[in-house]
Amino acid sequence: MADQEQEQRRIQVANARPEDAGRGLARIPVAVMAQLSLSEGDAIEIVGKRSTPARVVRPYKEDEGLDVIRLDGLQRANAGVGSGDFVAINRIDPRPAQRVVFAPAQDNLRLQGNPEALKRVFFKRPLTAGDVVATAGQQQVDRADMPAHLRQMLAAPAYALQEIRLVVVSTTPKGIVEISAETEVELRAEYEEPREARRADVTYDDVGGMAETIDQLREMVELPLRYPELFRRLGVDPPRGVLLHGPPGTGKTRLARAVANESEAEFFLINGPEIVGSAYGESEKKLREIFEEAAKAAPSILFIDEIDSIAPKRGQVTGETEKRLVAQLLTLMDGLEPRTNLVVIAATNRPEAIDEALRRPGRFDREIIVGVPDERGRREILGIHTRGMPLDPGVDLNELARTTYGFVGADLSALTREAAIEAVRRFMPRLNLDDGTIPPEALDELSVTRDDFLAAIKR
Numbered sequence: 365m366a367d368q369e370q371e372q373r374r375i376q377v378a379n380a381r382p383e384d385a386g387r388g389l390a391r392i393p394v395a396v397m398a399q400l401s402l403s404e405g406d407a408i409e410i411v412g413k414r415s416t417p418a419r420v421v422r423p424y425k426e427d428e429g430l431d432v433i434r435l436d437g438l439q440r441a442n443a444g445v446g447s448g449d450f451v452a453i454n455r456i457d458p459r460p461a462q463r464v465v466f467a468p469a470q471d472n473l474r475l476q477g478n479p480e481a482l483k484r485v486f487f488k489r490p491l492t493a494g495d496v497v498a499t500a501g502q503q504q505v506d507r508a509d510m511p512a513h514l515r516q517m518l519a520a521p522a523y524a525l526q527e528i529r530l531v532v533v534s535t536t537p538k539g540i541v542e543i544s545a546e547t548e549v550e551l552r553a554e555y556e557e558p559r560e561a562r563r564a565d566v567t568y569d570d571v572g573g574m575a576e577t578i579d580q581l582r583e584m585v586e587l588p589l590r591y592p593e594l595f596r597r598l599g600v601d602p603p604r605g606v607l608l609h610g611p612p613g614t615g616k617t618r619l620a621r622a623v624a625n626e627s628e629a630e631f632f633l634i635n636g637p638e639i640v641g642s643a644y645g646e647s648e649k650k651l652r653e654i655f656e657e658a659a660k661a662a663p664s665i666l667f668i669d670e671i672d673s674i675a676p677k678r679g680q681v682t683g684e685t686e687k688r689l690v691a692q693l694l695t696l697m698d699g700l701e702p703r704t705n706l707v708v709i710a711a712t713n714r715p716e717a718i719d720e721a722l723r724r725p726g727r728f729d730r731e732i733i734v735g736v737p738d739e740r741g742r743r744e745i746l747g748i749h750t751r752g753m754p755l756d757p758g759v760d761l762n763e764l765a766r767t768t769y770g771f772v773g774a775d776l777s778a779l780t781r782e783a784a785i786e787a788v789r790r791f792m793p794r795l796n797l798d799d800g801t802i803p804p805e806a807l808d809e810l811s812v813t814r815d816d817f818l819a820a821i822k823r
């Protein structure tokens with residue numbers, strides 16, 4: 365694919381901002397653009413373990429002087445890299461596609477296809493078979509100097525009421541193509557196993573208001589999981605246990621999933637109260653089994669939600685079962701072989717309520733606070749949950765972020781869902797439900813308005 369005439373350029377990967385996510389953009393330094401004779405809107409191929417295309421956009425002002433390429437979580441997964449890794453970039457000329465076949469990348473999703481609408485969503489997007497892509501919908505572009513085709517790509521309408529992840533099953537011709545007005549688009553109804561199933565899963569782009577927390581976790585968990593040899597050579601023991609503390613609904617579980625996905629690690633989840641509720645002797649057995657499973661599947665992350673229910677202070681518990689469960693957990697933590705590439709992340713809302721022995725060195729000896737989001741955080745979270753949603757221009761996410769003081773991520777997610785339901789409710793009378801189809805023109809008029817959000821807040 366690469367134009368052999370062109371110089372290849374190696375460059376380090378950094379995370380995209382959430383508002384760029386799912387749009388097929390790559391922000392690269394102006395100097396690199398000049399070096400490869402690239403203009404904004406040109407297509408490039410990003411080559412890591414695999415290759416994936418993107419359109420070049422100028423860097424953010426704050427990035428001036430930084431030699432990095434900003435890619436979103438899906439792009440990083442498509443290229444088989446994590447942030448911090450190096451990729452090569454080449455200039456390419458995508459060929460117009462005669463045909464592109466998509467399928468839902470999420471296995472719990474069956475799509476009633478409307479290929480014409482999809483064509484508009486991915487218009488001008490460079491695509492290649494095997495990639496996982498998102499229907500991220502419109503991005504507001506306030507720069508008049510942006511080339512028309514890039515602008516057109518960013519003005520893509522929303523496809524459904526929420527962002528949907530799709531696999532590019534095949535393209536004709538093969539290689540990197542772009543959808544044009546003549547392209548025939550097919551949408552398969554059924555899930556198609558992506559090259560690696562977990563690529564359609566949550567990434568760092570899907571957790572809002574947590575830039576610092578993500579940085580901390582990357583250093584503590586992602587890097588050791590990705591580069592165990594490096595840590596061994598340096599003689600540094602990667603942490604075994606990390607304690608996340610913060611109120612419910614602030615995104616701890618989602619964050620742990622994202623770290624697992626981005627570290628290309630398997631994810632295992634233990635729900636504290638569920639384990640405790642098991643029959644006599646069963647709880648310890650379950651705990652042992654899942655530790656064993658996770659160790660076998662390494663690299664992996666074992667997430668223990670509400671660890672305070674499994675490991676309350678032993679002085680304060682009366683039940684024998686609880687005491688044995690704490691003891692079992694300590695034994696399991698201590699028994700982890702240093703070479704086993706497994707990190708246990710535990711979450712609690714009450715760090716003071718857990719057994720102190722758990723927090724000794726070699727156990728849960730790192731702590732990260734996941735707080736209630738501030739206004740900026742709420743704005744970012746709202747951006748994530750309205751990604752791919754057809755928003756009326758009257759919706760001002762900044763205003764919503766201001767007026768939702770005290771809301772955590774889970775509340776904001778529920779709010780956007782409620783607002784969408786409001787919109788559908790308004791829209792219902794205009795649908796012809798008898799023949800079971802929704803004409804694409806009708807869908808174009810479905811949008812979630814400011815009033816829908818206000819109504820949802822009141823509830």
Ligand code: ADP
Nearest residue numbers: 571572612613614615616617618745773774777
């Ligand atoms: P916790 O584990 O802290 O109780 P979860 O990770 O289970 O919270 O969050 C529940 C849901 O709320 C998530 O699936 C997500 O939709 C939403 N959510 C919570 N926090 C965030 C966040 N920081 N960014 C985006 N979505 C969030």
